[in-house]
Amino acid sequence: MARIFTKMFTILSFYSLTLLAGTLGASRRACSRLPGDFTVPKRPGDNGYRIRISGHPSFYVPGQEYLVTLSSTPPVSFREFTFACLLVEDDATSAGHFEIVDDRLAQFSPDTINCPELLIHTSKASKTSVTFRWIAPPAGTGCVNFKAAAVQKKQIWYKDERGLTLWLCEEDVAASVPPQTNTVDEDANIECCACHTAKYTVTMRGLWSQETHPKDFPGGHGDHWSDLIGASHTKDYTIWKYGGYASLGVQRVAEWGSPTTLEREILAQTRNIKTVIRSRGLWPARGNMSAVLSVNRTHNLVSTLSMIGPSPDWCVGVSRVNLCTADCDWLQRLEIDLLPWDAGTDSGITFRSDNAPTVPIEPIHPITSSFPSNPLGAFYDPMGRPIPPMAILVFERTDNTLYDDLGEVVCEVDVGGPDATHTGGGGMPPKEGMMPPKEGMMPPKAGTMMPPKEGMMPPKAGTMMPPKEGMMPPKEGMIPSPDGEIMPPKPGMMNKGGELSNVTTPMMKKPVPEGDITMPPKVMPNEGEDIPVTMPPKHAKTGGRQPIDCMMSPWSDWTECSRSCGKGTMRRQRMVKQKARHGGQACGKQKEKKNCSTGPCPRDCMMSDWGEWTPCSVTCGNDGTQIRMRKIKKKARGSGQPCGPRREERVCGTPIEC
Ligand SMILES: *[C@@H]1O[C@H](CO)[C@@H](O)[C@H](O)[C@H]1NC(C)=O
Ligand SMILES: *[C@@H]1O[C@H](CO)[C@@H](O)[C@H](O)[C@H]1NC(C)=O
Ligand SMILES: *[C@@H]1O[C@H](CO)[C@@H](O)[C@H](O)[C@H]1NC(C)=O
Ligand SMILES: *[C@@H]1O[C@H](CO)[C@@H](O)[C@H](O)[C@H]1NC(C)=O
Numbered sequence: 001m002a003r004i005f006t007k008m009f010t011i012l013s014f015y016s017l018t019l020l021a022g023t024l025g026a027s028r029r030a031c032s033r034l035p036g037d038f039t040v041p042k043r044p045g046d047n048g049y050r051i052r053i054s055g056h057p058s059f060y061v062p063g064q065e066y067l068v069t070l071s072s073t074p075p076v077s078f079r080e081f082t083f084a085c086l087l088v089e090d091d092a093t094s095a096g097h098f099e100i101v102d103d104r105l106a107q108f109s110p111d112t113i114n115c116p117e118l119l120i121h122t123s124k125a126s127k128t129s130v131t132f133r134w135i136a137p138p139a140g141t142g143c144v145n146f147k148a149a150a151v152q153k154k155q156i157w158y159k160d161e162r163g164l165t166l167w168l169c170e171e172d173v174a175a176s177v178p179p180q181t182n183t184v185d186e187d188a189n190i191e192c193c194a195c196h197t198a199k200y201t202v203t204m205r206g207l208w209s210q211e212t213h214p215k216d217f218p219g220g221h222g223d224h225w226s227d228l229i230g231a232s233h234t235k236d237y238t239i240w241k242y243g244g245y246a247s248l249g250v251q252r253v254a255e256w257g258s259p260t261t262l263e264r265e266i267l268a269q270t271r272n273i274k275t276v277i278r279s280r281g282l283w284p285a286r287g288n289m290s291a292v293l294s295v296n297r298t299h300n301l302v303s304t305l306s307m308i309g310p311s312p313d314w315c316v317g318v319s320r321v322n323l324c325t326a327d328c329d330w331l332q333r334l335e336i337d338l339l340p341w342d343a344g345t346d347s348g349i350t351f352r353s354d355n356a357p358t359v360p361i362e363p364i365h366p367i368t369s370s371f372p373s374n375p376l377g378a379f380y381d382p383m384g385r386p387i388p389p390m391a392i393l394v395f396e397r398t399d400n401t402l403y404d405d406l407g408e409v410v411c412e413v414d415v416g417g418p419d420a421t422h423t424g425g426g427g428m429p430p431k432e433g434m435m436p437p438k439e440g441m442m443p444p445k446a447g448t449m450m451p452p453k454e455g456m457m458p459p460k461a462g463t464m465m466p467p468k469e470g471m472m473p474p475k476e477g478m479i480p481s482p483d484g485e486i487m488p489p490k491p492g493m494m495n496k497g498g499e500l501s502n503v504t505t506p507m508m509k510k511p512v513p514e515g516d517i518t519m520p521p522k523v524m525p526n527e528g529e530d531i532p533v534t535m536p537p538k539h540a541k542t543g544g545r546q547p548i549d550c551m552m553s554p555w556s557d558w559t560e561c562s563r564s565c566g567k568g569t570m571r572r573q574r575m576v577k578q579k580a581r582h583g584g585q586a587c588g589k590q591k592e593k594k595n596c597s598t599g600p601c602p603r604d605c606m607m608s609d610w611g612e613w614t615p616c617s618v619t620c621g622n623d624g625t626q627i628r629m630r631k632i633k634k635k636a637r638g639s640g641q642p643c644g645p646r647r648e649e650r651v652c653g654t655p656i657e658c
Contacts, residue, residue, distance in 0.1 A: 031115035035080040035149045038157060042149075043554070045326025046162035048073030048334075049150045051083075053134075053168065055386030056339050057368045058242065060168050062139040064370075064384055067101075070148050071129035073334060079126055080151040082109070083119040085134060085144050094118075095144040099133040106130050136170075143169040156557065190235045192300035192324035193551065195577050199399040200323065203290040204228050204306060204316075204338070206282050208390040216378045218310055218351045223285040225391070226257030229266075230277035230304030230317065232295045237272035239303040241319045243363045246343040250364075253305055254313040254343030257281065262305075274299035281306070292398070300324040304393065311378075312348025312356065314340050314367065316391050323395060328553050328577050332397050337389035340367040340379060349377045550587035551578035558594070565601035565638070569593050602638030607631065610648065622653030 054067040068085075072078050083106075087093045094117035100106050105127060109118040119132055137144065146166040149159035158164060206225050210217045217223065230239065239262070240250045249262030259278065266276055275293035282289055285308075293302065305317030316338035323331050344362035346355060349372060365371075369381035379387050553575040562568040573591045580586050608631040618624030627649045636642045 031084075031111070031118060033082045033084055033115070033118060033147065033149055033159070035082045035120065035151050035157060035159075038155055040155045042157050042159045043326070044161065045158065046164045047150075047152060047158050047326070048076050048163070048331065049078065049148070049158055050163040051146045051148055051166040053146075053166070055368045055384075056366050057168070058366045058371065060136040060144070060170060061370060061384070062136055062141065062170060064136050066134045066136065067131055067386060068134045068146065069129055069131045070150065072150070073331065074128055075332070076152060077126040077128045078150040078152055079124045080121045080157075081119075081130065081149060083130075083132065083146070083148045084115075084117065085146050087141070087144060095141055096137040097135045099135070101131050101133055106132060139170065141170060143167055190301060190320065190322050192297045192322065193328040193577065194297055194300070194324050194330055195328065197294050197296040197399075198323065198330035198397055199292065199294045200395045200397055201290055201292050202230075202277060202302070202304065203288050203394045203396070204279075204304070205288050205392045205394065206285045206390075207388075207392065208285045208308070212388050213379075213390065215380075216350050216352075221284055222310055222352075224257075224281055224283040224309040225285050225289065225316075226253060226281045226307035226309050227259045228277065228279040228281070228289045228291065228304060228306045229253060229259035229262055230302065231266050232274040232277070232293045232299050232302045232323075233266075233269070234272040234299050235301060235320070237269050238320060239266065240305060240315075240317070240343075240364055242341070242365060245361060246313075246345055246364055250305065251313070251343060251345045253307050254315050255307075255346055257307040257309050272299070277302075277304055281309075285309075295323050295330070297324070302395070306391075308340060308351075308390065311351050312353050313343040313346035313358075315343060316340060318393055321395075328551075330397060331395065334395040336393045336395075338391040338393055339387055340390060341365065342367050349374050351378050545582045547584035548578065548581045549585040550576065550580035552587060552590075553577055555592070561596040561598050563598075565599060566597065568596050568598075570596045600637050602640040603634065603636060604641035605632065605636040605643035606634040607643060607646075608633055613650075613652075616652035616654065618653065618658075620654055620656045620658035622651070624652040624654070625649055626652045 049070065049072050052069045052071065054069065057066070060066065068083075070078075070081060070083055083098075085095050085098070087095045096117075098108075098117055098119055100108070100119075104122055106119050107122045109115040109120045111118070121130075144167070146168070147160050148164045149157060150164065151157040204225070208223060208225075210219060231237075233239075238244065240246065246254060247262070247265055249259075249265040252258045252261045263276065263278065266273055274295060277291045277293050279289040279291045289306070295302065301320045301322055303317065303319045303321070305315045308314040308316060318336055318338070321334070321336065323334065325331055342362075342365055344364050345358055346353075347358045348354065348356050367377075367379050367387070369379055369387050370384045372380070374380060375382065381387075555574045556572050558570040558572045561570055571591060571593050576587050576590065610628045610630045613626045613628045616624040616626045627647055629647050632643050632646065
């Protein structure tokens with residue numbers, strides 16, 4: 001009987017489950033991927049949260065395993081999260097499979113019907129990163145989209161924007177379209193609303209060594225980083241990017257470690273540049289290269305590069321990193337792992353490969369442990385393990401201006417210049433007394449270059465390198481270059497027999513694609529020297545004044561309740577980022593207050609005085625009892641003193657014997 005029943009039950013549940021799945025299958029889109037219950041909408045931007053795939057692959061290999069990480073930018077952390085990988089075409093169908101790496105941090109969503117393959121937090125403990133294993137979907141799947149949501153605390157949450165989303169395409173798909181850029185701050189969100197200028201130190205810390213990357217490590221004092229070069233710039237300028245072609249300047253850095261041409265290209269972009277970053281290279285490849293830079297609302301992006309030396313045309317660096325936060329401020333600190341990329345101009349596959357110009361040149365693309373898929377490749381790993389970072393780039397804010405006092409931070413914008421844009425920018429001189437002098441009005445001085453640390457830095461890459469004696473004979477036709485610049489010979493210039501390989505006019509060997517970066521004018525002051533950025537001419541003010549609406553920062557969080565019990569108040573505030581001008585919309589309130597209560601205050605029990613003792617219960621002998629009573633006037637509350645007994649009893653007697 002019991003058995004029959006069980007069997008029937010199984011059949012029944014089978015049917016009902018099928019039915020359930022059938023019904024719900026259609027409404028799968030219901031998976032909200034919300035990391036909690038919220039009464040407020042998500043905040044804009046990503047708050048520094050990032051999705052990364054280790055090795056920064058430019059595409060996925062079907063069925064291959066990858067480590068995917070959701071992380072925050074300290075000091076920010078997160079408590080709750082959701083993480084999914086979705087198909088492009090259908091926002092509800094998951095792509096690939098996840099495996100939990102640490103079940104104290106992550107688990108699958110219990111809602112397996114609506115949200116299959118959705119990862120969520122295991123606990124609300126504060127964390128800065130969580131890693132999952134992701135098995136890429138089968139061939140033919142196409143592009144997939146990682147999406148995440150993170151809760152910083154209680155009602156402060158972020159979802160799907162900027163760094164919280166990442167595309168990855170299948171190999172074929174990736175090959176037919178320009179490589180995807182996995183630099184997080186892709187052009188999707190590079191706008192900036194911070195009104196003041198911020199200063200940073202940027203440090204590239206070299207990690208590359210025999211220990212970190214043993215395969216083919218050049219060693220013998222051959223390993224080095226060429227001069228660090230880069231700039232803080234506007235969104236209208238790109239020094240390099242994945243999928244783009246190397247300019248002549250980028251090519252010369254990538255192949256020869258020589259930054260001079262690129263520096264000229266950058267300087268020719270006067271209007272788009274705030275600070276030129278340049279620091280001397282490192283021989284051997286461990287240690288730090290630092291420079292200082294500033295950024296402002298219009299010039300909020302930073303790009304850098306440095307050649308991996310020796311190498312065919314490999315570099316590390318960042319492209320268009322936005323240092324501005326969504327709440328109109330600047331990041332305090334940003335650390336970026338640097339992985340190798342290929343400038344697409346030389347086809348060598350090992351550090352000391354002979355020169356092998358790539359014709360025609362290819363787009364700049366990341367190098368991964370499976371691409372190029374040649375087992376001889378310097379970074380190739382049959383296991384497809386991610387390449388460990390070769391260096392770390394650290395941006396640290398140095399001006400540390402804290403804007404505590406409300407109303408003090410006012411973004412003054414001058415309008416009316418011929419180049420005034422919708423953002424109100426335009427390089428006009430500041431209003432008297434309102435702002436510290438704008439940096440843009442003077443050539444950056446200290447900001448341009450760091451003095452080399454004594455005893456640490458080798459000679460500039462732009463000069464003859466310090467080759468080991470007899471190691472790199474200078475090559476005819478190579479030195480000096482058309483720039484009049486002495487080029488560092490590449491180790492790869494020498495072939496195995498010790499003879500010089502056949503390279504003619506290396507500086508001219510490859511075409512530069514058109515329309516990429518315009519070449520600088522021929523006449524430049526101080527060739528190869530530190531050149532201050534020449535500033536654009538000031539424009540005379542004209543009369544046309546557009547109204548500017550008041551711009552305010554988002555509200556701060558509410559403060560804690562002012563009293564831990566009973567009635568208190570909470571406050572929050574926001575700042576005026578930009579005053580309304582010329583009849584623009586006025587500013588709203590800067591402060592708000594509300595009543596709060598975290599429960600009643602503790603109170604001791606309050607009792608009346610004891611009443612009179614009752615008469616003794618006996619009229620003879622000593623065995624009597626008598627009682628007295630008292631009343632509770634107010635009950636105890638919270639952690640207050642509890643009430644005592646309401647009744648007391650005592651023995652009584654009489655001297656009279658019974
Ligand atoms: C590089 O800088 C970091 C701090 O950013 C420091 O901890 C480290 O010791 C420096 N390394 C060298 C070799 O100077
Ligand atoms: C930012 O700096 C650049 C260069 O110093 C300057 O031309 C530009 O006007 C500045 N932008 C703002 C909004 O101050
Ligand atoms: C060097 O170049 C010359 C002319 O371009 C050519 O005749 C010769 O074969 C080349 N030698 C080698 C070793 O490639
Ligand atoms: C807050 O409490 C005070 C009395 O303590 C009351 O007068 C006021 O109206 C309350 N405000 C709100 C917004 O409830």
